[in-house]
Amino acid sequence: MTDQKHIAVWDNCLRIIKDNIPPSSFKTWFVPIKAVKFLDSVLTIEVPSDFFREYLEEQFIELIGKTLRRVVGSSAKLEYNVRVVSNEEAVTMPQQGVQELTNKTVPFPAQAGTFANPFVIPGLQQRQIDPQLNPNFSFRNFVEGECNRLARAAGLNISSSPGNNSFNPLFLYGGSGLGKTHLAQAIGIEIKERFPDKIVLYVSANRFQTQFMDAANVKNKLTDFLHFYQMIDVLIIDDVHEFAGKPGTQNAFFHIFSHLHNIGKQLILTSDKAPSELQDLEQRLLSRFKWGLVAELVQPDFETRIAILKAKSYKDGIVLPEEVITYLANNITSNVREIEGTLISLLAQSTLTHREITLELAQSLTDRFVSRTKTEISVGKIQKIVCEYFKISTESFLSQSRKREFVQARQIAMYISRNMTNNSLASIGAQIGGRDHATVLHAYNTVKDLIDTNRSFRKYVSDIEGQLKSN
Numbered sequence: 001m002t003d004q005k006h007i008a009v010w011d012n013c014l015r016i017i018k019d020n021i022p023p024s025s026f027k028t029w030f031v032p033i034k035a036v037k038f039l040d041s042v043l044t045i046e047v048p049s050d051f052f053r054e055y056l057e058e059q060f061i062e063l064i065g066k067t068l069r070r071v072v073g074s075s076a077k078l079e080y081n082v083r084v085v086s087n088e089e090a091v092t093m094p095q096q097g098v099q100e101l102t103n104k105t106v107p108f109p110a111q112a113g114t115f116a117n118p119f120v121i122p123g124l125q126q127r128q129i130d131p132q133l134n135p136n137f138s139f140r141n142f143v144e145g146e147c148n149r150l151a152r153a154a155g156l157n158i159s160s161s162p163g164n165n166s167f168n169p170l171f172l173y174g175g176s177g178l179g180k181t182h183l184a185q186a187i188g189i190e191i192k193e194r195f196p197d198k199i200v201l202y203v204s205a206n207r208f209q210t211q212f213m214d215a216a217n218v219k220n221k222l223t224d225f226l227h228f229y230q231m232i233d234v235l236i237i238d239d240v241h242e243f244a245g246k247p248g249t250q251n252a253f254f255h256i257f258s259h260l261h262n263i264g265k266q267l268i269l270t271s272d273k274a275p276s277e278l279q280d281l282e283q284r285l286l287s288r289f290k291w292g293l294v295a296e297l298v299q300p301d302f303e304t305r306i307a308i309l310k311a312k313s314y315k316d317g318i319v320l321p322e323e324v325i326t327y328l329a330n331n332i333t334s335n336v337r338e339i340e341g342t343l344i345s346l347l348a349q350s351t352l353t354h355r356e357i358t359l360e361l362a363q364s365l366t367d368r369f370v371s372r373t374k375t376e377i378s379v380g381k382i383q384k385i386v387c388e389y390f391k392i393s394t395e396s397f398l399s400q401s402r403k404r405e406f407v408q409a410r411q412i413a414m415y416i417s418r419n420m421t422n423n424s425l426a427s428i429g430a431q432i433g434g435r436d437h438a439t440v441l442h443a444y445n446t447v448k449d450l451i452d453t454n455r456s457f458r459k460y461v462s463d464i465e466g467q468l469k470s471n
Helices: 005-018 023-029 050-059 061-072 149-160 180-194 205-216 221-229 247-262 283-289 302-315 322-331 336-353 359-365 367-375 379-390 394-398 404-420 425-431 437-453 455-470
Strands: 034-039 042-047 077-085 090-094 170-173 200-204 234-238 266-271 293-296
Touching: 005 023, 005 034, 005 042, 005 061, 023 050, 042 050, 050 061, 050 077, 050 247, 061 077, 149 170, 149 180, 149 293, 170 180, 180 200, 180 234, 180 266, 200 205, 205 221, 205 234, 205 247, 221 247, 234 247, 247 266, 247 283, 302 322, 302 336, 322 359, 336 359, 379 394, 379 404, 379 425, 379 455, 394 404, 404 425, 404 437, 404 455, 425 437, 437 455
Parallel strands: 042 077, 170 266, 170 293, 200 234, 234 266
Antiparallel strands: 034 042, 077 090
């Protein structure tokens, strides 16, 4: 056996592996590996980090095992050396071998040291971590209402004792423009004001994903990336639903989440859906999202829209007549973002054309919003069309009756509501006779299966969806 035997064995394995996975995966996860030793049918390989090793075992262990047995024989075994890189030197730490080439769970280490900050431009030094918070998104600018009262109260509680409360993580969910980002950042701003020494960081899921991929593709940077995030005291991740279908990013975030939570650091997450409704996310992540408080932000009611209009107009220096405020609150109903857009348009028109803000001006500027609101498909509208289609009364539709025709109509309404509105499962269920989200999810899956197998059922759904789109 020559000193180069380990290289020959691993090169033969790589040729087979390369033909069985995408080029990007091969470049990211196999090119950095070095063969170290081959003795008594045991191949020892060196990987850049413990995370790298764990990802290999979770995603590629079956492929590696089959390939190594094909090259070496049925007695083949695999052993790792994990290289932990500091600023001064590389230290090689042997790890226990994988005796039968099977997957196993290993602890993820948190190690002290100075690590690269992914928020710092290369070549520039920054002693303090910028929290990436927008000062306009404070509690002072956040209008409380029934639509957000629970979430806001939890946020204030967290601000007084981050990490040391029952709301860790705080998981905020709801449709676009309902204030999730504003509230999440408001908590971060309040914590920085109360605890200046705490490291607070806001980052979008998309940016986290980009940083992870950049780190994974550069030698020795992945460990720096993970260690940096493990230093954060309050981590705010916006739009975690964007992690869907990205197993590498999910794995990295899982370890960061677990480490921070275990040492009493605060996590705040936002999403467009509740954890139970998210797709293509690992169950171990979804279960952790439910450890603390899951709070929904819904569309603001009339009183809250009035309060938002008054607060925003005061902040922007606009004097709005009461009739204009009432008109806008009645006609711009979907979310806070549209209300803000209307106020900006009013201010621009008033300033640039020297016109007084009147009801007529407000009506002319909101025509497009009113038009969209009138044609917007709501759960109530779906309920009305379904009842008319099946010729059943609203009372029967909303009742607890288990008659087949009523159950069928409710299930179809729930299915279409999930596909054609931005309402959460809980919100849909609440509007259809006070059902819970599990009932809506069951109805959705039932109708989805029937559409594939039952021609009559498929026609029912198609007809109703056609009516909704044409109205």
